[in-house]
Amino acid sequence: MESKVVFDILGIPVTENVVWTWGIMAVLIAASFLLSRNLKRVPTGFQHVTELIVDGLEGLVVRVMGSRGRVFVPFIIALALFILLANFASILPGGVSPTASLSTTAALAVLVLLVSHGAEIKQKGLKTYIKGYFSPYFILFPLNVIGEIAKVLSHAFRLFGNIFGGGIILSIIYMFVPVVIPGILNIWFGFFQGIIQAAVFVMLAIVYIQVRLE
Amino acid sequence: MLEAAIAIAAIAVGAGLAMGIGAVGPAVGEGYVAGKAVEAIARQPEAENSIRTTMVLGQAISESTGIYSLAVALLLIFFMGLPLANRLLELLG
Numbered sequence: 001m002e003s004k005v006v007f008d009i010l011g012i013p014v015t016e017n018v019v020w021t022w023g024i025m026a027v028l029i030a031a032s033f034l035l036s037r038n039l040k041r042v043p044t045g046f047q048h049v050t051e052l053i054v055d056g057l058e059g060l061v062v063r064v065m066g067s068r069g070r071v072f073v074p075f076i077i078a079l080a081l082f083i084l085l086a087n088f089a090s091i092l093p094g095g096v097s098p099t100a101s102l103s104t105t106a107a108l109a110v111l112v113l114l115v116s117h118g119a120e121i122k123q124k125g126l127k128t129y130i131k132g133y134f135s136p137y138f139i140l141f142p143l144n145v146i147g148e149i150a151k152v153l154s155h156a157f158r159l160f161g162n163i164f165g166g167g168i169i170l171s172i173i174y175m176f177v178p179v180v181i182p183g184i185l186n187i188w189f190g191f192f193q194g195i196i197q198a199a200v201f202v203m204l205a206i207v208y209i210q211v212r213l214e
Numbered sequence: 215m216l217e218a219a220i221a222i223a224a225i226a227v228g229a230g231l232a233m234g235i236g237a238v239g240p241a242v243g244e245g246y247v248a249g250k251a252v253e254a255i256a257r258q259p260e261a262e263n264s265i266r267t268t269m270v271l272g273q274a275i276s277e278s279t280g281i282y283s284l285a286v287a288l289l290l291i292f293f294m295g296l297p298l299a300n301r302l303l304e305l306l307g
Contacts, residue, residue: 060267154278161281164288200274203267 003101021098024085028078053077060203065210072209075115079108080202087163087194091186099197100163102156109156112205113148120212155204162197218302225295229287236283243276 003015035050043051057077061069083099090097098104121129133144166189174182251269255262 154281157281157285158274158277161284165284196270200270203271204274207271 003096016096017098017101017104020089020096021086021104024082024089024098027085028081053081057202061206064203064206065213068213069206069210072115072119072206076202076206079112079205080198083108083159083198083201084194087198088190090163090167091190097163097167099159100167102160105160106152106156108159108201109152112155112208113152116209116212119209123213151208155201155208158204159197159201162193166193215302215305218298218305222295222298222302225290225298229290229295232283232290233287236286237280240277240280244273247272247276 003017005013005015006019007014035046039047054073054077057080058070058073061073061076065072086097086099086104089095090100117129120132124132134141170182170185170189173185247269251265254265258265
């Protein structure tokens with residue numbers, strides 16, 4: 001389950017996962033820098049693609065959370081694009097999906113938790129936030145805390161389990177049929193499952209933020 | 215030696231059962247959700263987009279239990295079975 005160590009920086013081991021995570025981040029930063037220059041009123045070329053992505057995700061957020069959700073649109077778009085590219089990474093020859101490691105998905109789930117709770121504290125104030133844990137009755141405090149922890153756990157394990165499980169099935173089939181079929185299945189798991197799981201993760205992130213703000 | 219072998223066998227059977235039995239519930243639940251979504255789209259084709267979004271979200275949430283059993287199976291294999299098997303192989307030489 002551990003990923004391979006590629007090289008060391010000052011005694012800190014750098015694994016394949018980290019290399020691919022930073023590679024995807026570099027691609028995203030470069031793409032957003034290149035695509036956001038020279039924006040025109042009437043879109044041409046790649047501006048269509050950019051507007052499609054931004055409009056689609058903004059529409060999704062606004063549909064669930066109303067217009068107050070516009071603050072979270074950049075966060076949601078970054079999350080969606082990162083997870084999408086991370087899922088696609090395993091299609092490349094020798095590619096490693098960072099999302100097939102529990103460390104990455106747990107970090108993403110904790111990020112969503114921090115954003116949703118931070119937004120609640122900012123909107124309602126610290127007092128109402130803490131009071132929320134003791135509602136409707138004082139005695140339900142442990143249940144509320146466990147509920148929050150279970151949310152993060154299932155959020156992280158859902159993405160990890162699907163991508164990692166796909167990889168395991170692929171490697172088992174590769175042992176029996178080394179030609180043609182693994183290629184087709186790789187595209188199935190990479191593209192189709194990748195898109196669906198990224199969409200599910202992002203939608204749940206939106207819903208979790210929305211639930212805290214109500 | 216024999217005890218370790220029995221323990222490894224039990225872990226392997228347990229992991230298989232955890233995944234196999236745990237997959238039944240989510241499979242039935244997700245199939246039911248998809249069937250209902252087909253009925254809803256047949257009745258109201260213009261609401262297809264929002265039905266699809268709700269369907270995927272509902273399926274993702276009912277998948278949680280299946281994912282939990284996958285996590286248990288993985289824990290059994292990678293953190294209990296593999297170390298034990300490696301120790302046994304070392305003992306056998």
